[in-house]
Amino acid sequence: MSSIRIDQLSKTFGNGRRALQSVSLTIEPGEMVGLIGASGSGKSTLLRHIAGLASCDRDAGRIEVDGRIVQRDGRIAKDIRQQRASIGFVFQQFNLVDRLPVITNVCVGGLARVPLWRSLPGWFTAAERKAAFEALARVGIEEQAYQRASTLSGGQQQRAAIARVLIQGARTLLADEPIASLDPESARRVMELLHDINLRDGITVVVSLHQVDMATHYCPRIVALKDGQVLFDGPSEDVTGSLLAEVYGSELESAPIPHRSRRAPLRLATVAAAAGS
Numbered sequence: 001m002s003s004i005r006i007d008q009l010s011k012t013f014g015n016g017r018r019a020l021q022s023v024s025l026t027i028e029p030g031e032m033v034g035l036i037g038a039s040g041s042g043k044s045t046l047l048r049h050i051a052g053l054a055s056c057d058r059d060a061g062r063i064e065v066d067g068r069i070v071q072r073d074g075r076i077a078k079d080i081r082q083q084r085a086s087i088g089f090v091f092q093q094f095n096l097v098d099r100l101p102v103i104t105n106v107c108v109g110g111l112a113r114v115p116l117w118r119s120l121p122g123w124f125t126a127a128e129r130k131a132a133f134e135a136l137a138r139v140g141i142e143e144q145a146y147q148r149a150s151t152l153s154g155g156q157q158q159r160a161a162i163a164r165v166l167i168q169g170a171r172t173l174l175a176d177e178p179i180a181s182l183d184p185e186s187a188r189r190v191m192e193l194l195h196d197i198n199l200r201d202g203i204t205v206v207v208s209l210h211q212v213d214m215a216t217h218y219c220p221r222i223v224a225l226k227d228g229q230v231l232f233d234g235p236s237e238d239v240t241g242s243l244l245a246e247v248y249g250s251e252l253e254s255a256p257i258p259h260r261s262r263r264a265p266l267r268l269a270t271v272a273a274a275a276g277s
């Protein structure tokens with residue numbers, strides 16, 4: 001059974017903008033996939049559809065996660081709340097509750113599994129708090145457990161958000177530009193963490209990134225979107241300068257170019273030359 005299966009997914013927003021056009025994609029359990037593409041190419045829209053946070057066009061697509069239908073032909077599954085328990089979502093802006101302690105934010109990750117009356121802050125059991133503390137230790141911020149979330153650095157907040165996904169027991173982790181607002185060192189640590197979770201826990205990871213070098217370094221498979229369509233789907237080794245020129249078009253000058261330790265670095269001049277060829 002595939003981890004994620006997308007068939008012929010299309011999305012047109014109310015303003016007539018076609019954000020996704022007949023996207024089909026199959027992702028197997030334990031894969032780590034980097035989603036790249038120019039601004040507006042449809043990366044966030046695709047991730048939000050996989051999580052059932054947005055619905056596709058009528059009669060235009062179907063998404064399954066772990067063999068269960070998330071949405072079909074414009075209708076989101078009725079049991080989406082239960083399904084979301086196994087789909088972790090990490091956002092660029094962390095989505096923590098600023099005024100609550102970090103550990104409470106992390107405990108909230110288990111909410112789909114506890115009765116509603118126990119979801120109020122303070123009602124978490126000792127076992128749940130222990131599990132949250134262990135998740136914080138795993139992401140390296142256990143010392144900040146009792147600080148308000150707002151007092152953490154961006155990188156620490158993102159690690160707390162990942163700890164929340166660990167507590168959630170998600171089998172699939174979708175990360176929408178998780179490092180876009182982080183400094184380079186914090187970004188590297190977050191990518192290392194996603195990589196570790198993928199390798200050690202076997203969690204399927206799909207991460208959208210503007211930094212192509214990060215995508216090709218950490219993700220064995222790259223999916224490139226252009227104008228809402230899959231332009232490339234293949235091993236990161238096959239991401240070439242000419243492909244990037246096609247993916248980023250006029251954004252090329254500002255596009256981050258990969259520096260991959262395994263291969264000769266792709267330099268802007270190489271890519272620009274490919275673009276002109």
Ligand SMILES: Nc1ncnc2c1ncn2[C@@H]1O[C@H](COP(=O)(O)OP(=O)(O)OP(=O)(O)O)[C@@H](O)[C@H]1O
Nearest residue numbers: 013015017019037038039040041042043044045046
């Ligand atoms: N709620 C919305 N209403 C109308 N158009 C939208 C909406 N959300 C996204 N779009 C449009 O859909 C297209 C795809 O947007 P999306 O945010 O998925 O792109 P992206 O690749 O994630 O971009 P970025 O890298 O800048 O975040 C864009 O043209 C965007 O303007």
